[in-house]
Amino acid sequence: MEGLISLKSNPGISFRSFDQLPKFLLRRSSMDLPLRRSNFPAIRAQQSETISPNGREGEDALKVKEWEVGMFQNEVAASQGIRIRRRPPTCPPLHYNGPFEFCLQDGDNTPRNILEEIIWHKDFEVSQMKEKKPLTSLKKFMENAPPTRDFVGALKAAHSRTGLPGLIAEVKKASPSRGILRENFDPVEIAQAYEKGGAACLSVLTDEKYFKGGFENLEAIRNAGVKCPLLCKEFVIDAWQIYNARTKGADAILLIAAVLPDLDLRYMIKICKMLGLAALVEVHDEREMDRVLAIEGIELIGINNRSLETFEVDISNTKKLLEGERGQLIRQKDIIVVGESGLFTPDHVAYMQEAGVKAVLVGESIVKQSDPGKGIAGLFGKDISV
Numbered sequence: 389m390e391g392l393i394s395l396k397s398n399p400g401i402s403f404r405s406f407d408q409l410p411k412f413l414l415r416r417s418s419m420d421l422p423l424r425r426s427n428f429p430a431i432r433a434q435q436s437e438t439i440s441p442n443g444r445e446g447e448d449a450l451k452v453k454e455w456e457v458g459m460f461q462n463e464v465a466a467s468q469g470i471r472i473r474r475r476p477p478t479c480p481p482l483h484y485n486g487p488f489e490f491c492l493q494d495g496d497n498t499p500r501n502i503l504e505e506i507i508w509h510k511d512f513e514v515s516q517m518k519e520k521k522p523l524t525s526l527k528k529f530m531e532n533a534p535p536t537r538d539f540v541g542a543l544k545a546a547h548s549r550t551g552l553p554g555l556i557a558e559v560k561k562a563s564p565s566r567g568i569l570r571e572n573f574d575p576v577e578i579a580q581a582y583e584k585g586g587a588a589c590l591s592v593l594t595d596e597k598y599f600k601g602g603f604e605n606l607e608a609i610r611n612a613g614v615k616c617p618l619l620c621k622e623f624v625i626d627a628w629q630i631y632n633a634r635t636k637g638a639d640a641i642l643l644i645a646a647v648l649p650d651l652d653l654r655y656m657i658k659i660c661k662m663l664g665l666a667a668l669v670e671v672h673d674e675r676e677m678d679r680v681l682a683i684e685g686i687e688l689i690g691i692n693n694r695s696l697e698t699f700e701v702d703i704s705n706t707k708k709l710l711e712g713e714r715g716q717l718i719r720q721k722d723i724i725v726v727g728e729s730g731l732f733t734p735d736h737v738a739y740m741q742e743a744g745v746k747a748v749l750v751g752e753s754i755v756k757q758s759d760p761g762k763g764i765a766g767l768f769g770k771d772i773s774v
């Protein structure tokens with residue numbers, strides 16, 4: 389019965405046996421009945437697989453197992469205050485014979501907000517991409533990937549060179565909240581302009597459906613010889629995406645705490661370290677910040693001033709999350725904080741710096757300028773390229 393249950397999207401989270409399941413998972417959310425040992429998916433899956441390892445019954449058991457693990461995943465996430473559900477709640481597969489309460493759980497399969505919609509779509513997209521290019525073949529591509537560059541080092545160097553927050557300039561064509569930001573969008577031209585204008589690092593949106601980005605943009609910018617380290621701005625829900633980003637030339641990747649439970653974050657941060665990538669762990673509120681501060685080995689935290697659920701932007705969010713003990717702990721741990729979103733003027737940048745950030749991530753205000761490089765000088769109130 390060893391090592392049979394691992395989360396579909398994250399093989400790092402696994403339960404070796406029924407006894408290893410966290411206590412709260414052993415409670416039914418609606419009726420408070422104990423989860424029966426006989427319902428433990430590994431046991432049932434193994435029973436079916438024993439009957440017919442490659443046949444219909446094996447397949448059914450696998451579907452049931454995946455569905456149950458998905459349910460567990462949502463429960464784990466909810467227990468950490470994560471409101472974003474990983475995938476739409478569905479009825480259990482046809483051959484499910486477990487507790488009936490599962491069928492009744494939250495029948496609403498309309499996303500509650502835009503972030504949830506993005507994540508549901510991403511889940512579907514990633515499972516298709518993984519079928520086309522499984523991890524084993526992805527690992528072969530990694531042998532030809534260019535070496536990673538020091539993302540955090542570049543931010544620190546820019547901060548000490550200019551005395552201002554290091555800039556992560558975002559290559560962003562569109563967004564769900566603002567629509568199309570730039571019609572005439574040439575990612576390489578924009579990246580080169582940002583580099584010339586003094587950006588320390590670049591953020592490249594790779595999501596196609598909601599941001600009109602793509603991995604081809606990341607690859608093209610890297611292949612064009614842009615020296616600024618590159619952040620792959622994705623909605624990561626599966627470790628496979630981190631390997632994929634590495635093969636496309638990323639030096640860093642975004643991990644969103646509103647989407648990823650603690651165990652996923654820990655596991656993904658380890659993978660990033662193993663692959664030489666920096667992880668920008670993004671938070672939006674105190675609860676997410678506290679969860680992230682409890683994780684060992686965090687070097688870079690992004691505070692998003694935009695709620696990804698409501699689109700509301702409030703730059704005082706960064707200040708609020710850096711006040712008091714949290715700010716102290718961040719300084720003790722020597723974590724670099726990045727203030728993200730809604731920054732348009734030198735006053736905004738100064739406000740972020742006052743709040744305690746050493747870097748800022750900016751998209752809209754600079755990508756909309758006819759010369760995005762000059763847009764940087766406008767944002768900082770001076771030329772930061774020299």
Ligand SMILES: O=C(O)c1ccccc1NCC(=O)[C@H](O)[C@H](O)COP(=O)(O)O
Nearest residue numbers: 563564565696728729730731750751752
């Ligand atoms: O920008 C959005 O509308 C958005 C919606 C849903 C999820 C994420 C979203 N944006 C990601 C970001 O946080 C920004 O691209 C980034 O911080 C730059 O923000 P800005 O300077 O305001 O373009």
